[in-house]
Amino acid sequence: MDMAQITDLFITGTGSEPMQSVTEVHAVADRGLRGDRYFNGTGYYSPYDVCQVTLIANEAIDAIDREFGFDLTAGEHRRNVVTEGIDVHDLLKHRFRVGDALLEGTRPRPPCAHVEQLNEQEGVARALKDGRGGICADVVESGRIGVGDSISDIEAMDKTASIIERLRSK
Template sequence: MGRVEALFTAPADGEPMRAHETVDVVDGGIRGDRYLLGTGHYAPFDVCEVTFVASEGLEFVRDEYDIDLSDGRHRRNVVTRDVDLRALLETTFRVGDAVFRGTRPRPPCAHVGRVAGEEGVARALKEGRGGICADVVDPGSVTVGDDVAVVEAAPRDVGRDIAARLRETRE
């Protein structure tokens, strides 16, 4: 389906994101990341255990808005390549040794722009480029270059497929 292009964590709100080759995913998030530690900007009220963003969206932001966020200023943990992140919502998916469940979109906010230190970041990340949130289902390690693969499709998608097949057999 796609792969991991970059990995980031930050120990606390407003701290620069740190790039990693490998991260340890544990129950509740990524070891050493601000939201697992309870030190994120929105903790404890609006926490994503792990955040994902598409590299293609970041490239669009760079090309269209002249804002390069490749250093982690996008404030997301996992940067993917060739992955339709919206398709991972409500699905169970594997990345490296870890398994996740896509929970909701992660739209950008003004805080991202303030921390990035650049005007227009939140606006540039809108329209689905802000990424998604995911919960940890099974802990494990994730490494740059690991594949992203669906383990279990979204229940609503499965239901629609079954209904479509039933309609076809009646016709």
């Protein structure tokens, strides 16, 4: 992985408020990002569909702008962490370090109708499909996350292949 890093961070205190750009956040184990709507329990989908942290690739945001003409750079994508230099889907079922925090990629985060309602632009949800909507992650170890921090893949959570290899070598 070459220089994968964070280019932007966004949080908002409640579910339908605009995302606010911040330079750093504190990730809290088993809770999410301090000050964010899902940490506070005030997210639009709380308590039924909660992602502690959401990540989206800057490359996906650029592709959406080129293909659909939607500028989502001010957080209209409704994701917390904007990455550069990595396909965020490669972090699914992996533990990875972002700044001082350890996260675990849990599932894709497809777009929803709510993101389109807030943007008041028809087609935003469709533009975020096809793998451009990002992923969800859980906070495993608390720590500070800041713009410019690197992203380091630590380990795959699915150990099946390595277990099978060990059994075969016995």
